[in-house]
Structure formats: structure tokens, C-alpha cells
Amino acid sequence: MDIKRRQFLKIAGLSSIAGIGAPAALQMLFKGEFPNSALASSAPSGHAAPAAAPTGKQYGMVIDHRKFVADPGLAQKCIDACHSIHNVPNFPSRKDEIKWIWETPYENAFTSLPNQYASEEVEKSRFLVLCNHCADPPCVRVCPTKATYKNKDGIVLMDFHRCIGCRFCMAACPFGSRSFNWQDPRPFIKKYNPDFPTRMRGVVEKCNFCAERIAKDKEPACVEVCGGNKAIVFGDLNDGHSEIRMILKENFTVQRKPELGTLPSVFYII
């Protein structure tokens, strides 16, 4: 076929316009029938929403701080119960400290809720803090070996076998919930529990919401040790009829650093 230069340029121009415009035209014609990714959309999927749809469970906790103020020894009981069943070492130096659940002052726990004239109770008391088992956990996103992951119950778990000790997760966690074993923890464990592993040097560890107890239909150790006084209530946040959701409905609660969008699963009644 004989084609002139002028004709060729016309055809080439028209087809390139058609090529550029086609995806948009298709999207308008068949709304929602194509997944966004197929049309090479450059916008990343929204970060605000948690990665998984809330089909599974998301375990969470409500910590009633008033009850810990009323019973000053209770928090230490929770800490001891947790640390003894999980073989958490007790290093003498604070810089080696390993903590799964611990107490911290208000200004450290709730950095985004400063109060110029805080009540005496808030000013003086220390708050029980632990891993928040965020719905959108930054530690899981940064782990290069998938040693830390979110399990089907929404618990942020660690597979100690796979941790290489890079400490990215410690940098990513905005709550300081993770600790690193700078030295062999075994000699610093007060009482050993043979049914739970210890850790080795060079491994990160943190609260596991007692996943091994939940698997046996028991409550986390810190919840159990509080007895029936509901100082800590544990349950599924995705179940609209669970006890924890009832308590959240009836009380004003706060989360730690909610502005970071990690969706912490631990709530406080102050």
C-alpha cells in the first residue's frame, strides 16, 4: 500500500491519542468492573484503612486505669505473672531491659494528649502499657524476614526462630513495645517455665497477648491475675456484641498515639 508521509503522521497521531485515552474511556464505560491495578493507576491504595478487611478477629484490651489506682499492687502482679510464664529475663542494667508489660508515666504513655493542668491522679500514677497489637502494625511492615507477623486473631506475633535481630521493628514501633536481647538472657531469668522457650542473644521480643494461652481458651495472664474485677478486659474488637465492645460503648476511652494511624487495640479508661 502506498502511504504518504502526511497520512502516516495523521494515523500515528490519532492512534496514540486513542491509546492514551482508552483506559479512561473503558473505566467510564465499565465502572468498577476493572480492578484499579489493571489500569496502572499510580495512586497507592489508601493507607488509612487496615490491610485486611475486618473479617477475622482482632483481639484487644481495655485497661481500666481507675482500678489500678485503687489497687496500687495490681500492676506489679500483672507484670510478674506475664514475665514469669514467658521467661522474661530481668537484667540489672536499664539499658538491657526486656519488657513485655510495664508501667510508665502519663506523659510517656500518652504523648499526644498533653494536659497543662492534669489531675493529681494522672500526674502521679503510672500506666500499665504493653504491645498495642495494632490493626495496622508498622513493625510487621518493616520486618525483612517476616519473623513478626499478624496472626488470624489479629495478634502481632513473633517467630523467634526467624528473627535475625536487625531491630527494624524496634525502630518502627512508636510505643517502645519491643526489647532486644543484647546478651544471653538465660542467666537472668528468675524462674524458668519449661513450657515456653527462653530467647537467645540477638533476638527481639515483646508481648504476644498470650497467644499460647488463647489457643487453649484461657485469657492472657495479666487479665487472669486481675481476677474478676475487670481491671483489664480482653476480647474481640471485631465482634460487635463482645464484652469489650460493650465496655467501649459505655465508657470514654483513649488509645496511645492514635494520630499515627496504627490503630492500637489497647484502650484506656482514665
Place this chain on the structure above:
Amino acid sequence: MYDAGKIIAGLAIFLILMLSPFLYNRGDAGLQPNPVKPVAEGPEGVKECVKDTQYMRTSHMVLINEWRDEVLREGKREQVPAGGKMYEKSLMMGCLACHTDKKKFCDECHTYASVTPYCWDCHITRDQIKELEKL
């Protein structure tokens, strides 16, 4: 060839020296590992493991790794049946519940085969706890 006598004699002595360990130990298989199976310990009267002996001898590490991934990653913690009993998918609460003596059961072969599995960097047996508590 110069000094043939000396060379051949030297070679013969060298060969005998080199082969002497083999000659000395001929017909003897040497020390063999003898892992001790649980007798009275563990759930009473249990004779059967979750897999047959041959599989456990060659591939117990595969099974243990599979259990680890199933329990931790997939949350499949249901117990495993064997000989009418149920066993926990766990090193300490499963395997070591019957095979209580790590030294006589695990280490016996591991030492012989010169393998050092890192299970025991973290998992801790009741005997190890006793030793540590003595210190």
C-alpha cells in the same frame, strides 16, 4: 633406580603406619549411638509415636519444622493422634513429654553425627532448668 632397597622399605613402613588405624579397628563398627526410648516415663504404657520409627529417625527435624510453622503461622494447634493418645504439636510439651531425657535421647545421636541443632538455644528442658537453678 638408586637406593631401591631403602625407598621400598620406607614406602612399606609408611603404608603400614598409615593403615594401622584401619587394621587395628578391623571388624569393629566402633561406638554406636543408642538413643534410649521412654520406658515408664511419659503417658503410661505408650508404645507409639506420632510417626513410625524409621520416619522419626530420618526426618524428625522436618516434622518439627512443619509443626512450628503450622502452630505459629497458621494457628493450627490441634493435637496429633497416635496409638489412641493425643499429643501436643510442641517440642517441649509434645516430644519431650514422653522422651524426657534429652541427653539420652536427643544428644546421643546428635553428638555421634556431630550436629548441633539450635533448638536448645531457646527451648529449655526440665533437666537444664535443674542444672541452672543449682548455679
